[in-house]
Amino acid sequence: MTDPAADLRxxxxxxxxxxxxxxVGIPAQVFTTRASMPYQVRVCGAAPGLVAGGDGLSYHVAHGLEALEWADLVFIPGYRRPDEDDPPPAVVDALIAAHARGARLAAISTGAFALAATGLLDSRRATTHWHYTRALARRHPRIRVDENVLFVDEGSVLTSAGAASGIDLCLHILRADLGVAASNHAARRLVAAPYRSGGQAQYVPRSVPEPIGERFAATREWALHRLGDPLTLETLARHAAVSARTFSRRFLEDTGYTPMQWVMRARIDLARELLERSELGIEQIAADVGLGTGANLRQHFQRILGTTPTDYRRTFTRGG
Structure with a gap:
């Protein structure tokens, strides 16, 4: 008899x-086992038993570091005083061994310090909560710390900023593993934004409030419902009721993309979902997402995702 758990990530x-x-709760909840989520989660510590946490909470974990020998994907949540306290050597060794075995390691917030202690982030880009980016750079000067992004995907090692960006990182991993439709379904379940790119800026306190950001969020939402229509910089700026120059500058600061780069990625994302969930042909999908022709869709799909629409559909087709 086949064990259903054998097929779970x-x-x-x-x-x-x-x-x-x-x-701690974000990856445990995002990847919780259910029909739409082929994952199995184990929460562990340096040893089974009680772990003193931050904010007055403690955790009773059922598993020790043997869980890292079992896992395909390992999350390291943030913890207090990361710039003062090194993780236990046994944890560092277990993370290194898991990575060597092929597991992905993903740090949330200050968990980047524990991941940095392994040396696996050396010569790579990484991020952490904006309050600790300089401390991470000082403590681990070989890491290329990027303080102005939500998360960084370096393939086998991933890092994210503050707690909420841990959701973005988890959804990013879901998109890569299961496709856009599954990621969007999880986002709806979590009542979270369906996708914020890793390049989007972290929130850093400003001396003056920026109410214009909400207006731009409304413009992005407006544009998402009109991706099949001609969308120009001037059209978007007109909706936001600012000049094209102001819109372009502030949009880049807020999202990490120029307006038209953002529109292109939104169109590619919609194309991905249509490839996953419909039997529409490439030409029809290209027209529906505002890219005009199949050739245009293929060009931008390859440039942004490194694959073709046909290969992408084959990967994510049910039963494929």
């Missing part, structure tokens, strides 16, 4: 001393 969440509750 295996996720471990490593709880360190001082672990932040939201950081």
């Amino acid at each position: 295996r996720v471990a969440v490593v709880v360190l001393e001082g672990a932040k509750p939201l950081d």
Whole structure:
């Protein structure tokens, strides 16, 4: 008799001393086993038992570091005083061994410090909560710390900023594993934004409030419902009721993309979902998402995703 658990992707969440509750809960909840989520989660610590967390909470974990030998994907949630306290050597060794075995390692917020202690982030881009980016750079000067992004995907090692960006990182991983439709379904379940790119800027306190950001969010939502229509910089700026120059500058600061780069990625995302969930032909999809021709869709699909629409559909077709 086939064991259903054998087909599930295996996720471990490593709880360190001082672990932040939201950081622990995000991957445990996002990847919880259900019909739409072929994952199995184990929450672990340096040893089974009670782990003192941050914010007055403690965690009783059922598993020790053997969970990292079992996992395909390992999350390291943020923890208190990361710039002062090194993770236990046994945890560092277990993370290195898991990576060497082929597991992906994903740090949320200050969990980047524990991941950095392995040396696996050396010479790579990484991020953490904006309050700790300089401390991470000082403590680990070989890391290329990017303080102005929500998350960084370096393939086998991933890092994210503050707690909420851990949701963005989890949804990003879901998109890569299962496709846009599954990621959007999980986002709806979490009542979260369906996608914020890793290049979007972290929130850093400003001396003056920026109410214009909400207006731009409304313009992005407006544009998402009109991707099949001609969308120009001037059209978007007109909706936001600012000049094209102001719109372009502030949009780049807010999202990490120029307006037209953002529109192109939104169109490619819609094309991905149509490829996954419909039997429409490439030419029809190209027209529906505002890219005009199949050739144009193929060109931008290859440039942004590194694959063709046909290969993408084959990968994510049910039963394919």
